[in-house]
Amino acid sequence: MATEAAGIDRPLLVDDFLQHRRYQVQLADAAAADHTLVCLPTGLGKTTVSLLVTAERLHEAGGKALFLAPTKPLVQQHAEFYREALTVPDDEIVVFTGDVKPDDRAAVWNDARIVIATPQVVENDLVGNRISLSDVTHLTFDECHRATGDYAYVYIAERYHADAADPLVTGMSASPGGDTEEIETVCENLGLRNVEVMTEDDADVGEYTHDTDVSWEQVTLPDEVLAIRDALNEVITDRLETLKQLGVTNTTNPDLSQRDLNEMRGKLKKMMDNDQSDGYKGMSTHAEVMKLRRAVELVETQSVESVRRYFERQREAARSSGASKASQRMVADPKVRDAMRKAESFDGLHPKFSKARILLAETLGINEGERAILFTESRDTAEALVEFLSASFDVRKFVGQGDKEGSDGMSQTQQQETLDAFKDGAFEVLVSTSVAEEGLDVPEVDLVCFYEPVPTAIRSIQRKGRTGRQAEGKVVVLMAEDTRDEAFFWISRRREKKMESQLVELKEATDDIEESVGDDGQAGLDAFASGEGDTDSADTDDKSHAGDATADSDTAAAGDDPGLTDFAAEAREGDDESDGSAAAAEGSDADGSEADDLDGVVATAGVDEGVEIVVDQRELDSSIAKDLSTRDGLVTRLETLAVGDYVLSDRVAVERKSAADFVDSMLDADRSLFEQIGELSRAYARPVMIVEGANLYGQRDIDPNAIRGALASLAVDFDVSVLRTEGETDTAELLATIARREQETRDREISVHGEKTTKTRAEQQEYVVSAIADIGPVTARSLLEHFGTVEAVMTAREEDLLAVDGVGQVTAERIREVVGSEYE
Numbered sequence: 001m002a003t004e005a006a007g008i009d010r011p012l013l014v015d016d017f018l019q020h021r022r023y024q025v026q027l028a029d030a031a032a033a034d035h036t037l038v039c040l041p042t043g044l045g046k047t048t049v050s051l052l053v054t055a056e057r058l059h060e061a062g063g064k065a066l067f068l069a070p071t072k073p074l075v076q077q078h079a080e081f082y083r084e085a086l087t088v089p090d091d092e093i094v095v096f097t098g099d100v101k102p103d104d105r106a107a108v109w110n111d112a113r114i115v116i117a118t119p120q121v122v123e124n125d126l127v128g129n130r131i132s133l134s135d136v137t138h139l140t141f142d143e144c145h146r147a148t149g150d151y152a153y154v155y156i157a158e159r160y161h162a163d164a165a166d167p168l169v170t171g172m173s174a175s176p177g178g179d180t181e182e183i184e185t186v187c188e189n190l191g192l193r194n195v196e197v198m199t200e201d202d203a204d205v206g207e208y209t210h211d212t213d214v215s216w217e218q219v220t221l222p223d224e225v226l227a228i229r230d231a232l233n234e235v236i237t238d239r240l241e242t243l244k245q246l247g248v249t250n251t252t253n254p255d256l257s258q259r260d261l262n263e264m265r266g267k268l269k270k271m272m273d274n275d276q277s278d279g280y281k282g283m284s285t286h287a288e289v290m291k292l293r294r295a296v297e298l299v300e301t302q303s304v305e306s307v308r309r310y311f312e313r314q315r316e317a318a319r320s321s322g323a324s325k326a327s328q329r330m331v332a333d334p335k336v337r338d339a340m341r342k343a344e345s346f347d348g349l350h351p352k353f354s355k356a357r358i359l360l361a362e363t364l365g366i367n368e369g370e371r372a373i374l375f376t377e378s379r380d381t382a383e384a385l386v387e388f389l390s391a392s393f394d395v396r397k398f399v400g401q402g403d404k405e406g407s408d409g410m411s412q413t414q415q416q417e418t419l420d421a422f423k424d425g426a427f428e429v430l431v432s433t434s435v436a437e438e439g440l441d442v443p444e445v446d447l448v449c450f451y452e453p454v455p456t457a458i459r460s461i462q463r464k465g466r467t468g469r470q471a472e473g474k475v476v477v478l479m480a481e482d483t484r485d486e487a488f489f490w491i492s493r494r495r496e497k498k499m500e501s502q503l504v505e506l507k508e509a510t511d512d513i514e515e516s517v518g519d520d521g522q523a524g525l526d527a528f529a530s531g532e533g534d535t536d537s538a539d540t541d542d543k544s545h546a547g548d549a550t551a552d553s554d555t556a557a558a559g560d561d562p563g564l565t566d567f568a569a570e571a572r573e574g575d576d577e578s579d580g581s582a583a584a585a586e587g588s589d590a591d592g593s594e595a596d597d598l599d600g601v602v603a604t605a606g607v608d609e610g611v612e613i614v615v616d617q618r619e620l621d622s623s624i625a626k627d628l629s630t631r632d633g634l635v636t637r638l639e640t641l642a643v644g645d646y647v648l649s650d651r652v653a654v655e656r657k658s659a660a661d662f663v664d665s666m667l668d669a670d671r672s673l674f675e676q677i678g679e680l681s682r683a684y685a686r687p688v689m690i691v692e693g694a695n696l697y698g699q700r701d702i703d704p705n706a707i708r709g710a711l712a713s714l715a716v717d718f719d720v721s722v723l724r725t726e727g728e729t730d731t732a733e734l735l736a737t738i739a740r741r742e743q744e745t746r747d748r749e750i751s752v753h754g755e756k757t758t759k760t761r762a763e764q765q766e767y768v769v770s771a772i773a774d775i776g777p778v779t780a781r782s783l784l785e786h787f788g789t790v791e792a793v794m795t796a797r798e799e800d801l802l803a804v805d806g807v808g809q810v811t812a813e814r815i816r817e818v819v820g821s822e823y824e
Helices: 022-033 046-060 072-085 102-111 119-127 152-163 180-190 223-245 258-273 277-301 304-319 325-332 334-345 351-366 379-389 412-423 457-464 484-508 510-529 540-553 564-576 604-609 617-621 624-629 659-667 673-683 704-716 728-745 761-770 777-787 790-795 809-820
Strands: 036-039 064-068 093-096 114-117 136-142 169-173 194-197 212-219 372-375 395-398 429-432 447-450 473-480 611-616 634-639 652-658 686-692 721-725
Touching (some): 022 036, 036 046, 036 180, 046 072, 046 136, 072 093, 072 114, 119 152, 119 634, 152 169, 212 351, 223 304, 223 334, 258 277, 277 304, 277 325, 277 484, 304 325, 325 334, 351 379, 351 447, 395 412, 611 624, 611 728, 617 624, 617 634, 624 634, 652 659, 659 673, 673 704, 686 728, 761 777, 761 790, 790 809
Parallel strands (some): 036 169, 093 114, 447 473
16 A cells, blocks of 8 residues: 555545554554554554554445544544544434434434444444344454453454455454553454554554653651541441451451452342341441441542532431431441531542642643643542642533433533644643543643552543643652552552553563454354354353243143144244354345345344344343344344333333342332332233242342232232243343244234234223222122122122122222212
C-alpha cells in the first residue's frame, strides 16, 4: 500500500489528513492480515491504526465496519474522527447508542456503512435480533482489556465469529492486562490470534513521546478530620466484635483489608445456605461495616463535603420504604450521629484542596502552563473542587451521565461541549471523574493531578497518558498520610511496574502467545462457526435435569403426547438442525450478501423457520437471553412484556424467579407473587413458574411450610406449572425445550400480547366465575360442575352455594354480596 512522506495516501482516506507514522502503518498492515491485538501507549494513535484497517476492508471486502467503545463520549469522539478522516459520506458513519430508540436502530444499522457504538446497545440488539453481523467485515474493540467475564465484548465477539461471512477483528489497548494469562484470556475471548506491541522504547514510537515526571505529595489530615474518622472506626470495631462472636472473623481492627471482608461474606453466605438465622443477622452487620468503611474512606481520602453528602444519602435511604436494617441501624447509632455532627460543623479545608490549588498555581502561573486535569474518584469531590478552585482558575467539571450517588450528571451533549471548549483553550482546568480516563482524546496537558492514588495499574497508566505526548509533562499524586491512600499508592506502584515489565515481556513473548491463542483461538473460531461455543454448551446434568422436569410436567397431558424417549429425540434433532445455521438465520445469500427487503427487521428467514422466544427487556441482567440467542434454530426477540419474563407460544408464558426472589415476592405487599401469577394465568392458558437455584427453603427467616403452601397454591389454585431448575444454564435449556415443543411439535405460534386466542367456551366460563370475589379457578370449576351454567351460579341462593364441595360460609356470602349488591 502506497504512502507519502507528509501524509497517508490510501483509498477512502481524505488526502493528507493523517500524518504518516511508520509504526501506525506497520501495525495497520499486520492487523489487516489477521485478528490482531494492538498494544500501543496512550496518545500514540491506536484509533488511527483501526481506521486504516477499516478503510482497507471497506475498499477491498465491502460490507460495513463496526467500532465499539465503552462510553458514549468515546463513541462521539471516534465518530467525529472517522467523519473527518474518511471520504465516506457523513450520514453513512452513524452513532449507535442508547439515545437512539430501539425501534429506529434496525433501519439506522441497515443504512450505515460504519457504525460506532457502545457494546451494551449492540449486545441488546443482537439478543433481540434487531441487527445482523453477517456483513460486518471489520470489528474493532476499543479498550479491549475489558473483554473478560460477562462484559458485552465477549458475547459480541462470539456472535461475530459465528455469524459474519468474512470476519476480521482488531482489539486495541494501551494496557491489555496485568499478566500474560490475562492477555491470553482477552485474546481468546475476542478470537485474536496475532499480537502486535509497540512501546515507547521503539525507535519509531520514541520520537512522538516525551518523559513524564511523576511525583507523590503527602498531606497531613487535621485533628478535626481525624476525629470524624476515629468516631466511625469505633462503630466499625463494635460491629466487627459482633461478627467475631459469630465466628466469621478473628479481628476487630477497622483497617482490615477488602480480602478479609470478602472472606467474611463467604462464611456468612454458607451460614445462610445452611439455614442458620445468625447468617442473615451477620450479613446485615457486614453490610453496615461496608457502609461505614466507605464513609471512613471518604473522610480520609476525599473531603469532608463528600462524607457530608454521603451521610445525607444514608439518612434518606433509612427513611425510605423498604430501607435495609443496616442503613437504619447505622444512622441511628449515637457514635455515627456524633461523626455526622462533627462533619456538619467542620468549616475548614481538606488539605488536598489546598495542595491542588498550589500545584495548579505553580503549573499555570509560575511555569506559564496552559492546561491541567485533576482526576478524582468521587463526583461529590469533583463538584466541591470545581466550586473551590473557581475562585482562582477557570475550571469546569467532567463527569458521567448517570445520577449516581444523588448528584447531577452531564448529558452527552454537555460532555462533548466541555471537551471541545477544553481543546479550544476556553478554560484551563478540567476536574474529571474516571469517565475521562479511557481513550478520550483529551488535549495535551501540562499537569495531571491524581486527587488520590488509583490501586489499578490499567487506570493509573490511562490517567498518566493524558500528559507527555507532545512535550514533557508532569504527574502528581496526592496522598493523605497514614490512610488508605498509602496502601493504594504501594499497590498502584507495584502493579504499574509489573505492567510496564509485562508490556516489555509481552513484546518479547508475542510469538509464544500467538502460538497459544492461535491454536486455541482457531479451535474456538471453528466452534463459534459451528454453533458449539461455550455459551451454547451446558453440562450433561443440566440437560438431563431439564428434560426430566419437562417430561414430568407433561404426564397429565393428552394421551397422544410424545413419550420421554420421543421427546428427548425431538430435542436433539432441534439442536442438530442444519437449517438453523447463521447464514440461514440472517437471511443471507450463500456468498454473504445481504438479502433484499429486510424491512427494518433482521433475520426474517430465521424468524419464519426457527423457534422464536420473546424475552422481557428486564431479563437482560441474566445470561439466559444471550445463551438462547446463540443457539441454532432459536430466534430471540426483546419486548417490554406486560406479564411474564418469557413467551414461548400463544398459550405458554414463563415467570422466572430465583429462589431468593421467589421468597421475597411472597412477602412483597406492593407486587406480590400471587398478583403477578394471577395476571399471568389470566393472560395465558398454560402459565409456567420457574423457580431457579438451590436452597429454596433456606431463604430468609420464613417457615418452609409457608413456602410449600405458596407452591401448592400456585399449582392448585392458579393452575400454574411450577418447575425447578438448578441455575441459569438449566433454565435456558428448559425454555428452549418448551419452546421447541410448543412451536415445532404442537405447531403453535407466538403471541406477545398474551391473549388466550384459543380459549375454549369452558375456559371462558371458568374465567367469568373465577372473577367473582376472587374465588379462583378451582372453586369456579366446582361451581360450574354443580350448577351447569354461569347463569345458574349467579342466581343460586346462599344455601345452594353451601352445598358445593369447597364452598364455605364466607365464600358463599362473598358471592351473594358481589352478585346481589347494587352497583355504586
